[in-house]
Amino acid sequence: MTGRRSIGINEEKRDAMSLVTGQAVFTDDISLDNMLHIKMMYSPYPHALIEEIDTSKAEAYPGVAMVLTNKNTPRVIHTTAGQGWPEPSPYDSYMFNGKMRFVGDRVAAVAADSEEAACEALKLIDVKYKILPAVLDAHDAMKENAPVIHDEPEITGAYDPKRNIAAKIEMKVGDVGEEFKKSAYTVEDTISTQYMQITPIEPHVTITCLDEYGRIVIRTSTQVPFHVRRIVAQVLEIPVKNVRVIKPRTGGGFGTKQEIILEDVCAYVTLKTGRPARAICSRKEELMSTRTRHPMEITVKIGADRGGIVNAVSMHVLSNTGAYGSHGLTVASNTGSKSLPLYNKAKAIEYMADIVYTNLPVSGANRGYGAPQAYAALEQVTDELAYKMGMDPVEFRRKNHIREGETSPVFKALGEGKEGVEQIIRSCAMDELLDRGAKEIGWHEKHGEHIRNGSKVRGIGMAMLMQGSAIAMVDMGAATLKMNEDGSFNLLYGGTDLGTGLDTVASQIVAETLGVRPEDIIVYASDTDLTPFDVGAYASSGLYISGSAAWKAAMSVREQIIDVAKEMLGEIDGKDFVLEGGRVISRSSGKSLSLSEIACNSLYVDNLHQIIASASMVSPYSPPPFAAHFAEIEVDEETGIIKPIKYVAAMDCGQAINPELVKGQVYGAVSEGLGYALTEEYIFDKSGKMLNGSFADYKIFSARDMPEIVPILAETYEPTGPYGAKSAAEININGPAPAIANALYDALGIRIKDFPLTPEKVLREIKRKR
Amino acid sequence: MEAVYRINGKEKRFDISPGDRLLDVLKDNGYMEVKGDCYEGLCGACTVLIDNIPYASCMVPAAGVCGAKITTVKGLGDITNPHLIQQAFVKYGAVQCGYCTPGQILSAYALLLRDPDPSEEDIRMALDGNLCRCSGYAQQVAAVKMAAEMMREAENDDRA
Numbered sequence: 001m002t003g004r005r006s007i008g009i010n011e012e013k014r015d016a017m018s019l020v021t022g023q024a025v026f027t028d029d030i031s032l033d034n035m036l037h038i039k040m041m042y043s044p045y046p047h048a049l050i051e052e053i054d055t056s057k058a059e060a061y062p063g064v065a066m067v068l069t070n071k072n073t074p075r076v077i078h079t080t081a082g083q084g085w086p087e088p089s090p091y092d093s094y095m096f097n098g099k100m101r102f103v104g105d106r107v108a109a110v111a112a113d114s115e116e117a118a119c120e121a122l123k124l125i126d127v128k129y130k131i132l133p134a135v136l137d138a139h140d141a142m143k144e145n146a147p148v149i150h151d152e153p154e155i156t157g158a159y160d161p162k163r164n165i166a167a168k169i170e171m172k173v174g175d176v177g178e179e180f181k182k183s184a185y186t187v188e189d190t191i192s193t194q195y196m197q198i199t200p201i202e203p204h205v206t207i208t209c210l211d212e213y214g215r216i217v218i219r220t221s222t223q224v225p226f227h228v229r230r231i232v233a234q235v236l237e238i239p240v241k242n243v244r245v246i247k248p249r250t251g252g253g254f255g256t257k258q259e260i261i262l263e264d265v266c267a268y269v270t271l272k273t274g275r276p277a278r279a280i281c282s283r284k285e286e287l288m289s290t291r292t293r294h295p296m297e298i299t300v301k302i303g304a305d306r307g308g309i310v311n312a313v314s315m316h317v318l319s320n321t322g323a324y325g326s327h328g329l330t331v332a333s334n335t336g337s338k339s340l341p342l343y344n345k346a347k348a349i350e351y352m353a354d355i356v357y358t359n360l361p362v363s364g365a366n367r368g369y370g371a372p373q374a375y376a377a378l379e380q381v382t383d384e385l386a387y388k389m390g391m392d393p394v395e396f397r398r399k400n401h402i403r404e405g406e407t408s409p410v411f412k413a414l415g416e417g418k419e420g421v422e423q424i425i426r427s428c429a430m431d432e433l434l435d436r437g438a439k440e441i442g443w444h445e446k447h448g449e450h451i452r453n454g455s456k457v458r459g460i461g462m463a464m465l466m467q468g469s470a471i472a473m474v475d476m477g478a479a480t481l482k483m484n485e486d487g488s489f490n491l492l493y494g495g496t497d498l499g500t501g502l503d504t505v506a507s508q509i510v511a512e513t514l515g516v517r518p519e520d521i522i523v524y525a526s527d528t529d530l531t532p533f534d535v536g537a538y539a540s541s542g543l544y545i546s547g548s549a550a551w552k553a554a555m556s557v558r559e560q561i562i563d564v565a566k567e568m569l570g571e572i573d574g575k576d577f578v579l580e581g582g583r584v585i586s587r588s589s590g591k592s593l594s595l596s597e598i599a600c601n602s603l604y605v606d607n608l609h610q611i612i613a614s615a616s617m618v619s620p621y622s623p624p625p626f627a628a629h630f631a632e633i634e635v636d637e638e639t640g641i642i643k644p645i646k647y648v649a650a651m652d653c654g655q656a657i658n659p660e661l662v663k664g665q666v667y668g669a670v671s672e673g674l675g676y677a678l679t680e681e682y683i684f685d686k687s688g689k690m691l692n693g694s695f696a697d698y699k700i701f702s703a704r705d706m707p708e709i710v711p712i713l714a715e716t717y718e719p720t721g722p723y724g725a726k727s728a729a730e731i732n733i734n735g736p737a738p739a740i741a742n743a744l745y746d747a748l749g750i751r752i753k754d755f756p757l758t759p760e761k762v763l764r765e766i767k768r769k770r
Numbered sequence: 771m772e773a774v775y776r777i778n779g780k781e782k783r784f785d786i787s788p789g790d791r792l793l794d795v796l797k798d799n800g801y802m803e804v805k806g807d808c809y810e811g812l813c814g815a816c817t818v819l820i821d822n823i824p825y826a827s828c829m830v831p832a833a834g835v836c837g838a839k840i841t842t843v844k845g846l847g848d849i850t851n852p853h854l855i856q857q858a859f860v861k862y863g864a865v866q867c868g869y870c871t872p873g874q875i876l877s878a879y880a881l882l883l884r885d886p887d888p889s890e891e892d893i894r895m896a897l898d899g900n901l902c903r904c905s906g907y908a909q910q911v912a913a914v915k916m917a918a919e920m921m922r923e924a925e926n927d928d929r930a
Contacts, residue, residue: 499867
C-alpha cells in the first residue's frame, strides 16, 4: 500500500521495554496490606458424594480467616466458560458442590494470612466421601447403565445429561452416501487426539480487594474481563455494577484463561471478610484442575472422482468434555466449521459430533479451539486418499482447496453452537502458499526419497489449513478515542492483549488513520470501569474485532478533527483534507494546522468540546486466514524418536499490520503444535488421576527441541478487515500434528492413529509392519 | 535469622527463616521482577544470577547463599538505560507475554559473560531451562546473537 506509514512496519511492542526491565506489570506483581491467601482442596476420587465435611479444625488453625465449602457459599448453577451471554455451554457448575466429578474437582478452600497457614489448614479438613462408579473413557459414557455424572436437577443447557451427553451436533449438506457411491476412490480412517493443555507460563492468578465504595475490584490474569465481571456477579448474586475487573499484562492465555477459575472464590472471600485476597494455581493445579484441550476420536471419510476432485466428506466426532461441559458444544462446532470449508468442491458434507461427559479433567478452550483435532484427522485422511490415487499430496490439495470468490455451504450450516453465516471468500492465497512452502521445504527433491543415514530416515509431509477471524455476528468489541493538547490520543478499549501485541497493532491502526506516530497513541485496555465493552481475546478476534473498533473510533475522530480545521482555516465548505505527519492539510488551499493547534483550539479557544469518539465492531463475516505447512523429520528406526528438522509455515493473514509480531504468532503456535504432535499428553492412573502434573514429565518444547522454523507471509488484502488484515493467532497450531504424521508416513510408510506420536508407538508400529 | 545479600549492587539485610526459598525472600522484599511459577525448578521463570551463574531461585534455600551477589533483571538496566540484551529483545520481537523474559535475559547475560561469541547451539543450550510458550524461541535466539554482536562492538569501541 502506498503512503502507509504505520501499517506493515515492525513497530516495537508497546510494553516490551517494561517487560524486559522487569516492571511490575503482571497480576501477581503487587502485594496488598492484610491480604489473605487462598488454597484449594481437591477431590481424590473421580466420582463421589461428600457425605460429611468437618472444617472446624481448619477454621481454628492460627491465621485462618475463612473456610469455604458448599455449605457456606452461594449455590448458583452456571458455566465457568467465559463466553458471551447467553453462554452456549451448559450450566452444570457451582462454586463449590457436594458432588465430585473428577480427581481435581474443588472440595473446599481456605483463606488465611499466609499460604503456609492455608496449606496446613487444608490438611485439617475432614471429608467423608461416598465413592460412586466412574466413567473414565468417552466410549463408555453413552453406554446403557453408565453412571450418570450430572444427575442434579438444576442442570440446564446440556443435550441429554441422563446419558452423559453434554452436546450433540448434526450437520448434513447433500447426501454423502450417494456421493460416496459415485466416488472412484474413498478412504476412511479414525484418528484419536489426546488430553493436553497449552500451559501459559504465568498460571491463573487473581487478586481481589474492596474499593473505597465497597465494590469488588478483581485484578486477574484473564482473556475475558467483561465475561469475568458478568459471571462473578451472577455466581455471587450481586449486581454487575458492584464488580470491577482489571486485566494487567497477562503472561499468556491460549484459551485456558477464557475461563472463570479463581475469580469467584477470591471475590467471595473479599466480599465476606472485607480483606484483599489472592489465589494462584501451582503448575500441578493448572494441569490437573483448570482446562484442557478436548480429546477427540475423529472418523473421516472422503470420496473423490477419477480426476481427484473431492465429492464428499464426512466427519464423525466423539469429543470428551470431561467432568463439565465448558466449551464442549462450540469447540466441537469449530472442529467442523473451521476445517470442512477448505474442501468446498464436495457436493455432500456430513458432520456429526457427540460431546460426552466423563469423570476426567475438564476440557475447555485451547488455541485452535477444536480445529487442531480436526486437522490431525482430516489432513491425514486426505493424504491417504492422494496416495491411494497415486497423486502428489500437494497437487491433490491444489485441486481441491477453496478459492477467492467461492463459498462453502458449511459456513451457513455450522456456526458456533448454532447456525453460522454465509460468506464469500474475499482473500485467499492458498496456491501461492502451496508453491512457496513446497519450494522452501524442497518437496519435489525430497518427497518419497526416504533419505537414510544409518537407522535414521528422513520424511516430509504437509497439511493445508484455515481458521476464522472472530465469531461472526457474535463477537463485539468497542473503543473510545480522545484527543489531547499535544496531538496525542488516548485509546481506551476492551481489547485484551495476552502478550500477542494487540495493543501495539491497535496503536498502529489508529496512528495510520490519524496521520500520527504509533507512539502518540496511549493505549489503556481491559478495565471494566474505564474501557468500553469487548468480549475479550478468543476465536482469533483481537485484531479483527478490537482493532477494527479502534479503527472505527479513529475514523470518527478524524472527521471531528477536520471539522475543527475547516472552522479554523475558514474553509467551511472545504472537502479535500488529509491528516499526515501530525498535521491536517487542506489540499485545496495548501494551508495546514498541527493536531496540537486543533486540540488546543477545541479545548480552550473556540466552540469548546472534547474531540472524542466511541465505536463498536461486530462482523457479519469471519474471514479465514489460510496456511500451508510443510515438515521435514528424521525418524530413528532403532529408538522410535521423531526429530523435526525443518518446519515451513506459509500463511495468508491478509495485510500483516506488524510482520515481526505476526511471525511471533507463527513461531509460538508451531512450537505448541509440535508439542501436541509429539510429546504432550496427560497420563492417568486407573482412577482417572492425572499422574504427570509437572513440567518434569509433561513435556513441552524447549529452546533446544525446536527445529528451524521458516514463516512465510503471503500477504493478501482482506477488504472486511482493518487495513486489509485477517487473524493470525490460532491457525498455525493446526499444522504440526498432520504434517508430522504425514512426514512419518513418507519416511517409513506407517501411520499411528493416536496422538502424540511417541517413540514407543513408532517402535510398536515399525514392529507390527515387519 | 538475618541474611545479607548484595542484590543488584546494593547491600540488603533480610530477616529469613532457614527453610525459605530465595524466590519467596526476593518477592516478599519487593523484587517483583522475579517471576514465580512451577516451584519445581523446571520452568525457569524465577531465574536469578547468583555470583553470575543462573539459578532457579525457587530451588535455592535463601539461607544457603548468604553473602552472595544476586542479580535480577533490574540489575542489568532500566527503562531509561536498558542493557544491550534488553534492547535486543525489544528490537527483535523476542518479547511476547514477557513472563519468561526476565529469566531468559539473565540466562543470556550469564552466557555472554563467559562466551562473548556463542554459537546458535550455545545460545539454545543457555536458554533451554527457560520455558516459553508464546515464542518458539526463534526471536530470542536471534536477539541474543545480535546482543552478543552489539556487546562485542561496544567493547571494541571502548578499547579504541
